[in-house]
Amino acid sequence: MPSALDTPQGAAELAESLLPQLGNRWLHTQAVAARAQEAAAAVSEADQDLLVAAAWLHDIGYAPELRETGFHPLDGARHLETLGAPARLVRLVAHHSGAVYEAEQRGLSAELAVYEREDSPVLDALIFADMTTGPAGQSFDFDTRIDEILVRYEPGSEVHNAISKARPYLGAAVERTRGRLGVSS
Numbered sequence: 313m314p315s316a317l318d319t320p321q322g323a324a325e326l327a328e329s330l331l332p333q334l335g336n337r338w339l340h341t342q343a344v345a346a347r348a349q350e351a352a353a354a355v356s357e358a359d360q361d362l363l364v365a366a367a368w369l370h371d372i373g374y375a376p377e378l379r380e381t382g383f384h385p386l387d388g389a390r391h392l393e394t395l396g397a398p399a400r401l402v403r404l405v406a407h408h409s410g411a412v413y414e415a416e417q418r419g420l421s422a423e424l425a426v427y428e429r430e431d432s433p434v435l436d437a438l439i440f441a442d443m444t445t446g447p448a449g450q451s452f453d454f455d456t457r458i459d460e461i462l463v464r465y466e467p468g469s470e471v472h473n474a475i476s477k478a479r480p481y482l483g484a485a486v487e488r489t490r491g492r493l494g495v496s497s
Contacts, residue, residue, distance in 0.1 A: 317392065320364040320365055323367075330377070343445045343449030344370060344371075344442050345441075348363050351437045351493060355492075362404070362434060369401070370385075372392075373386065381423065386415070406429075407435060408442060410474070412429065413474040417471075433492060440486045443457050445457070447464070458475060458479055461475050
């Protein structure tokens with residue numbers, strides 16, 4: 313196991329040990345990490361590696377061997393904790409892309425609340441990277457990505473409901489990151 317999970321190299325190695333068998337999920341993860349690298353200028357220099365590492369690890373909770381609750385942000389964060397990953401990295405994975413909204417739908421709010429959410433440029437940039445990358449690594453604008461999720465998950469499902477409620481929060485994070493990058497809407 314990689315020892316430096318909060319570095320892009322160590323995070324990529326861990327992700328590569330868990331996700332390639334998941335096909336599109338692996339393609340998505342690689343593209344989110346590349347997008348995070350592109351967006352790294354939106355965060356302080358000291359946080360750039362952390363951002364990219366979190367992007368590599370954001371979906372590891374989908375790995376079948378890590379499934380405990382079936383809620384990938386929580387399962388991924390718990391696994392990282394068992395590996396001794398830095399607490400901030402664990403919290404970013406736990407709260408990526410509005411996880412609090414889906415935790416509420418799944419009745420897992422208390423479990424997720426163990427991991428304090430940071431409202432920061434790093435979390436915003438992680439959301440930006442995830443919410444502008446399609447399920448097979450495509451580059452999407454925010455609205456296309458949200459619409460794709462809403463089509464992929466049936467109305468009334470936990471994910472559909474959560475993304476519908478989270479849309480304003482996620483959109484604001486994407487816009488803040490675009491602003492920090494000096495990119496107009």
